[in-house]
Amino acid sequence: MTTRVIFLDLDGTLLGDDYSPEKAKPIVDELVKRGYEVIINTSKTRFEVEYYLSAWRLEKPFVVENGSAVYVPEGHFLGDIIRDVTNLHRENYWVMELGKSYIEIRAVLDVIAGDYGLKYYGNSTIGEVMAFTGLPEKLARLAMMREYSETIFRWKKQGFERELSKNGLKTTRGTRFIGVTGNTDKGRGAKALLSLYSSLEKVESYAVGDGENDFPLFDVVDKAFIVGNLSHPKATHISSIDELLEVIP
Numbered sequence: 001m002t003t004r005v006i007f008l009d010l011d012g013t014l015l016g017d018d019y020s021p022e023k024a025k026p027i028v029d030e031l032v033k034r035g036y037e038v039i040i041n042t043s044k045t046r047f048e049v050e051y052y053l054s055a056w057r058l059e060k061p062f063v064v065e066n067g068s069a070v071y072v073p074e075g076h077f078l079g080d081i082i083r084d085v086t087n088l089h090r091e092n093y094w095v096m097e098l099g100k101s102y103i104e105i106r107a108v109l110d111v112i113a114g115d116y117g118l119k120y121y122g123n124s125t126i127g128e129v130m131a132f133t134g135l136p137e138k139l140a141r142l143a144m145m146r147e148y149s150e151t152i153f154r155w156k157k158q159g160f161e162r163e164l165s166k167n168g169l170k171t172t173r174g175t176r177f178i179g180v181t182g183n184t185d186k187g188r189g190a191k192a193l194l195s196l197y198s199s200l201e202k203v204e205s206y207a208v209g210d211g212e213n214d215f216p217l218f219d220v221v222d223k224a225f226i227v228g229n230l231s232h233p234k235a236t237h238i239s240s241i242d243e244l245l246e247v248i249p
Helices: 025-033 046-056 102-116 126-133 137-143 160-166 186-198 212-220 241-247
Strands: 002-008 036-041 062-064 069-073 093-097 150-154 170-173 178-181 202-209 223-227 235-238
Touching: 002 186, 025 036, 025 046, 025 241, 036 046, 036 186, 036 202, 046 062, 046 069, 046 137, 062 186, 069 186, 102 150, 102 160, 102 178, 126 137, 126 150, 160 170, 170 212, 186 202, 186 212, 202 212, 212 223, 223 241, 235 241
Parallel strands: 002 036, 002 202, 036 062, 202 223, 223 235
Antiparallel strands: 062 069, 069 093, 150 178, 170 178
């Protein structure tokens, strides 16, 4: 028997400019109906992902904050396996931490923010976050509840990425913003989950994304699809997430 696992990005892939979960629900439902393990792999926080999973009535593992942590729900069959590789239990999840803590990342950013004119969640008001991201207030507040990463919205001069690297942090460009994490990425998060699935049976893996931060994810799956204008040697272009259902079994 083969398990088919599909990793889905949120912003620009499953979600449109209004960030509503409604348009994507039929797609998620159809993927589940076809037997896929639907795994959200995103730059968003756990709290944002929980909002969407609740709307889609989907109780599956997920990867947050650009590969910084893997969350497996207590009742999911992978829960028994992940306990062997981590003893971290948070609320109703087993958690595999792959990145640095938000406190560590924020401490570095706060030191250099003034020199480079950086604006990110930690030094922005809720109003500023809503203006930068276009998120409604409810989702903006969930986005500000960060555990493992920051997002730089604006900067006045270059060179901050080099400074962050000197301090052991990694920067990744998404569609609009720059993510700051420890030494991890979406591919590392996906690889950790695929290792758990593969310990049980054969796995076929798929991924869909739209930004440069999805490239490491594309590198670790069997079949990748990219939405938008960017190109990746392993990814097939699709016009939108709707087209995905036409090109996968």
